[in-house]
Amino acid sequence: MIKMMKELFTIVGFVALLFSSSATAQGIDRGALLATMCVTCHGPGGQGSKRIPSIDNHSDHELAEYMHGFKEGTERATIMDRHASSYSDEEINLLAKYFYEAKQ
Amino acid sequence: MRNLNRRDFIKLVGVSSASSMLALPIRASATAAYRVVIIGGGFGGATCANYLKHFDPAIDVTLVEPKKEFVTCPFSNTVLAGLHDMEFITHNYDRLRDHNKIHVVNDTVIDIDATKKIVILNNGNKLSYDRLVISPGIGFRWGLIKGYDDEASHIMPHAWRAGEQTILLRKQLQAMDDGGVVIIAPPPEPFRAPPAPYERASLIAYYLKKAKPKSKVLIVDSNKTFAKQSLFEAGWKKLYPGMIEWVSGSDVGRIERVDAGSMQLFSSSGQEFKGAVVNLIPPQQANTIAVNTALTDQDGWCPVNQKTFESLKQKDIHVIGDASIVGDMPKTGHAANTQAKICAANIVSDIRGVAIPEMVYSTSIYSLLSKKYAISRASVYRLKDNKIKAVSVKDSPNKASKKTRLQESKYALGWYKSITADAFAKEE
Numbered sequence: 352m353i354k355m356m357k358e359l360f361t362i363v364g365f366v367a368l369l370f371s372s373s374a375t376a377q378g379i380d381r382g383a384l385l386a387t388m389c390v391t392c393h394g395p396g397g398q399g400s401k402r403i404p405s406i407d408n409h410s411d412h413e414l415a416e417y418m419h420g421f422k423e424g425t426e427r428a429t430i431m432d433r434h435a436s437s438y439s440d441e442e443i444n445l446l447a448k449y450f451y452e453a454k455q
Numbered sequence: 456m457r458n459l460n461r462r463d464f465i466k467l468v469g470v471s472s473a474s475s476m477l478a479l480p481i482r483a484s485a486t487a488a489y490r491v492v493i494i495g496g497g498f499g500g501a502t503c504a505n506y507l508k509h510f511d512p513a514i515d516v517t518l519v520e521p522k523k524e525f526v527t528c529p530f531s532n533t534v535l536a537g538l539h540d541m542e543f544i545t546h547n548y549d550r551l552r553d554h555n556k557i558h559v560v561n562d563t564v565i566d567i568d569a570t571k572k573i574v575i576l577n578n579g580n581k582l583s584y585d586r587l588v589i590s591p592g593i594g595f596r597w598g599l600i601k602g603y604d605d606e607a608s609h610i611m612p613h614a615w616r617a618g619e620q621t622i623l624l625r626k627q628l629q630a631m632d633d634g635g636v637v638i639i640a641p642p643p644e645p646f647r648a649p650p651a652p653y654e655r656a657s658l659i660a661y662y663l664k665k666a667k668p669k670s671k672v673l674i675v676d677s678n679k680t681f682a683k684q685s686l687f688e689a690g691w692k693k694l695y696p697g698m699i700e701w702v703s704g705s706d707v708g709r710i711e712r713v714d715a716g717s718m719q720l721f722s723s724s725g726q727e728f729k730g731a732v733v734n735l736i737p738p739q740q741a742n743t744i745a746v747n748t749a750l751t752d753q754d755g756w757c758p759v760n761q762k763t764f765e766s767l768k769q770k771d772i773h774v775i776g777d778a779s780i781v782g783d784m785p786k787t788g789h790a791a792n793t794q795a796k797i798c799a800a801n802i803v804s805d806i807r808g809v810a811i812p813e814m815v816y817s818t819s820i821y822s823l824l825s826k827k828y829a830i831s832r833a834s835v836y837r838l839k840d841n842k843i844k845a846v847s848v849k850d851s852p853n854k855a856s857k858k859t860r861l862q863e864s865k866y867a868l869g870w871y872k873s874i875t876a877d878a879f880a881k882e883e
Contacts, residue, residue, distance in 0.1 A: 378807065378809030378810060379809075381813070384796075384800055384814060385812075387800075388793065388815065388817040389817075390877060391789065391870075391873060391874050391877055392819055392866075392873050393873065394869075395876055395877065400873040401872055402862070402869050403873065429859060429863060430819060430851075434817055434833050436847060
């Protein structure tokens with residue numbers, strides 16, 4: 352439990368740092384801003400929540416592949432197909448890159 | 456886990472690390488004293504406070520909320536069903552205050568001076584702001600239904616603000632004799648949480664089926680259709696055959712008068728309805744503080760700039776959540792949470808004098824029909840011609856396996872855990 356809490360603090364800290372530093376240099380990063388929608392369900396930093404899968408433990412390529420699969424209907428989904436279909440390929444790639452880099 | 460060192464920091468900020476490092480002191484000095492006051496500690500206000508600090512820890516953020524704990528409307532229907540207790544839907548502000556360094560002031564705002572940019576509290580204290588965000592939630596339009604006022608709501612609870620009203624309705628359901636009729640009367644749209652009356656009907660039926668199986672739920676609706684209607688109706692047929700009856704607004708018109716003594720409702724079409732338990736949800740508008748501050752239009756809701764959520768009535772005041780008029784977005788906790796993040800990003804970007812990137816807004820609205828059966832609506836919105844427009848609104852499939860409905864009930868719970876962690880900085 353303590354380990355989990357520590358990890359959570361670190362994840363929250365990472366995300367906060369990334370937000371604040373990216374807000375500094377050239378405004379808020381688009382990937383970071385788009386990602387604020389994902390964490391509402393997928394938990395702080397995308398760590399997952401109960402049965403909602405984590406999205407912080409894939410390579411950017413893997414995560415993008417899932418999302419493209421949901422969008423195109425080749426990957427089975429319960430709800431993500433309905434969300435992914437309205438995101439552009441560029442937005443999907445930005446999100447995948449964001450979650451991958453936030454974890455590194 | 457390891458501590459964050461300089462190398463990690465550079466890795467985090469990536470290619471722009473050098474410029475970010477150089478820019479940090481400038482940022483800190485530019486906004487050190489920038490004060491944002493937020494009124495209302497629900498999904499909108501708490502999320503906005505949290506994300507302002509995420510985007511820029513140097514901003515001085517004060518959250519004003521009269522209550523020390525917030526009881527969520529989402530999942531309050533599970534309390535009526537006996538699936539969760541009140542503690543499950545009650546959240547405090549400790550982590551926002553202690554960990555995220557947000558000033559939490561437990562008091563009521565009695566006035567706002569938009570010219571002097573001051574918020575006046577009930578205890579006489581004044582808070583100065585550079586930017587004000589109001590997320591006041593809903594108020595009730597008591598005058599519209601004759602005989603229904605605050606006092607009558609202790610006999611016919613609305614339970615549309617979670618808390619004591621939720622407990623009261625739960626107790627009434629527990630005390631009701633088997634064979635009783637529970638009336639749920641939703642108001643005309645727009646109102647908070649459009650699918651929630653129908654989720655409530657489902658979860659009350661869930662309780663009654665187990666505890667008082669001869670009882671019924673009657674929905675006396677002032678609307679002619681409702682969200683996820685075919686999914687709800689199919690679910691009711693399957694889970695609670697013959698237990699839930701829906702009377703359309705095309706028959707009812709609207710509720711004009713009540714008699715709390717005889718537990719009767721009288722509709723504009725001349726019909727009378729009598730229940731053993733009556734859950735009357737009154738017509739709504741933006742909460743009092745928004746009305747008193749002249750932030751509302753003739754319908755009682757707050758018009759805002761759809762990109763920034765800045766009020767169209769008062770400068771430097773943003774209105775988010777149920778009280779605001781936000782294009783195609785319904786009035787839900789998830790929508791308020793979404794608006795709060797974009798509002799925070801806009802404020803931070805505005806301070807910096809930089810543009811905010813193009814946004815995509817997503818919400819997932821889950822409704823539980825039983826402990827193991829849920830449906831959802833996934834909506835994606837974009838800003839088009841200065842209006843937030845729904846790009847897609849997609850419901851769960853009409854035909855789905857038991858496993859899919861079960862999966863969605865688990866996602867609903869995961870959603871609740873995540874969104875409360877997101878808004879109140881809770882640990883999951």
